[in-house]
Amino acid sequence: MYAQMVKTSGNGVKTRDEMSDNERAFQDRIDAGEKIEPKDWMPDDYRLTLMRQIGQHAHSEIVGQLPEGNWITRAPTLERKAILIAKVQDEAGHGLYLYCAAETLGVSRDELIEELHAGRMKYSSIFNYPTLNWSDMGAVGWLVDGAAIMNQVPLQRTSYGPYSRAMVRVCKEESFHQRQGYSIMLKMATGTGAQKAMAQDSLNRFWYPSLMMFGPPDADSVHSEQSMAWKIKINTNDELRQKFVDQTIPQIEYLGLECPDKTVKWNDEKSGYDYAQPDWNEFFNVIKGNGPCNKERLAARVKAWEDGEWVRDGLLAHAKKKAARVAAE
Ligand SMILES: [Fe+2]
Numbered sequence: 001m002y003a004q005m006v007k008t009s010g011n012g013v014k015t016r017d018e019m020s021d022n023e024r025a026f027q028d029r030i031d032a033g034e035k036i037e038p039k040d041w042m043p044d045d046y047r048l049t050l051m052r053q054i055g056q057h058a059h060s061e062i063v064g065q066l067p068e069g070n071w072i073t074r075a076p077t078l079e080r081k082a083i084l085i086a087k088v089q090d091e092a093g094h095g096l097y098l099y100c101a102a103e104t105l106g107v108s109r110d111e112l113i114e115e116l117h118a119g120r121m122k123y124s125s126i127f128n129y130p131t132l133n134w135s136d137m138g139a140v141g142w143l144v145d146g147a148a149i150m151n152q153v154p155l156q157r158t159s160y161g162p163y164s165r166a167m168v169r170v171c172k173e174e175s176f177h178q179r180q181g182y183s184i185m186l187k188m189a190t191g192t193g194a195q196k197a198m199a200q201d202s203l204n205r206f207w208y209p210s211l212m213m214f215g216p217p218d219a220d221s222v223h224s225e226q227s228m229a230w231k232i233k234i235n236t237n238d239e240l241r242q243k244f245v246d247q248t249i250p251q252i253e254y255l256g257l258e259c260p261d262k263t264v265k266w267n268d269e270k271s272g273y274d275y276a277q278p279d280w281n282e283f284f285n286v287i288k289g290n291g292p293c294n295k296e297r298l299a300a301r302v303k304a305w306e307d308g309e310w311v312r313d314g315l316l317a318h319a320k321k322k323a324a325r326v327a328a329e
């Protein structure tokens with residue numbers, strides 16, 4: 001299955017004349033704003049691209065629990081601890097909705113998890129960066145969940161029904177995540193000198209990795225054109241990154257912190273900020289598995305899977321017994 005998933009498209013978008021009757025009818029439905037449902041006919045590449053995209057999205061939610069789960073026992077107050085637990089638990093829920101959405105395309109959750117554990121499927125590069133101080137919980141909620149919202153809000157209008165519906169609830173929860181992050185940042189940035197320095201340090205470390213969350217510049221983005229025609233992708237990477245920068249700079253100013261990018265400048269003509277690109281070599285290197293925490297993250301996921309085997313076995317044994325009892329009645 002995965003061999004197919006990685007090989008998708010790259011052939012450019014077909015003209016109407018090159019499309020089969022089925023493909024033309026499919027594209028017409030998408031152009032008319034209709035949702036595609038699991039039992040509808042769809043081109044193989046559409047199915048495979050979505051399996052990869054939704055699968056990677058699900059993995060990102062699950063792996064994304066690790067950098068924050070790490071801080072639950074060290075949260076500074078009971079209230080912050082309760083909030084962080086709720087937030088990390090939400091991410092598990094997001095992963096589950098998304099694995100379910102992927103399953104409607106014909107790939108099982110077990111298969112997807114196996115691909116992740118074998119290192120053949122990716123998750124968002126951001127989760128390969130470490131969370132070093134409490135203020136990082138603020139920066140992650142504010143910037144990382146903030147970037148996730150920017151990516152996910154347009155996906156509520158994506159053409160595949162189960163994916164778009166999952167996004168509606170995910171986005172509502174993400175906005176709570178972002179606010180709890182900003183609330184931590186505000187507390188830290190207006191606290192003692194040492195706390196403010198921690199907030200600045202977090203912002204410095206998470207700024208560029210957050211910009212990377214929108215993917216490479218449009219000129220280097222492989223799957224974009226076909227995905228946009230299919231409304232699997234609604235905005236380009238650069239459009240979303242610009243929106244994120246425009247939203248975040250005033251928030252940095254409000255916090256009284258400094259943007260690590262000293263070249264940031266308002267540009268009247270485009271009615272947005274000019275900003276420096278992140279180091280794309282670093283991005284590709286992290287994606288390849290060489291980020292600061294890649295090995296640790298994957299090892300934690302594999303361990304959780306192996307440690308949970310007895311639970312899965314127990315549930316299956318119980319379900320079998322129950323089914324046998326019902327059959328015997
Ligand atoms: Fe999430």
Ligand SMILES: [Fe+2]
Nearest residue numbers: 091145174177
């Ligand atoms: Fe989140």
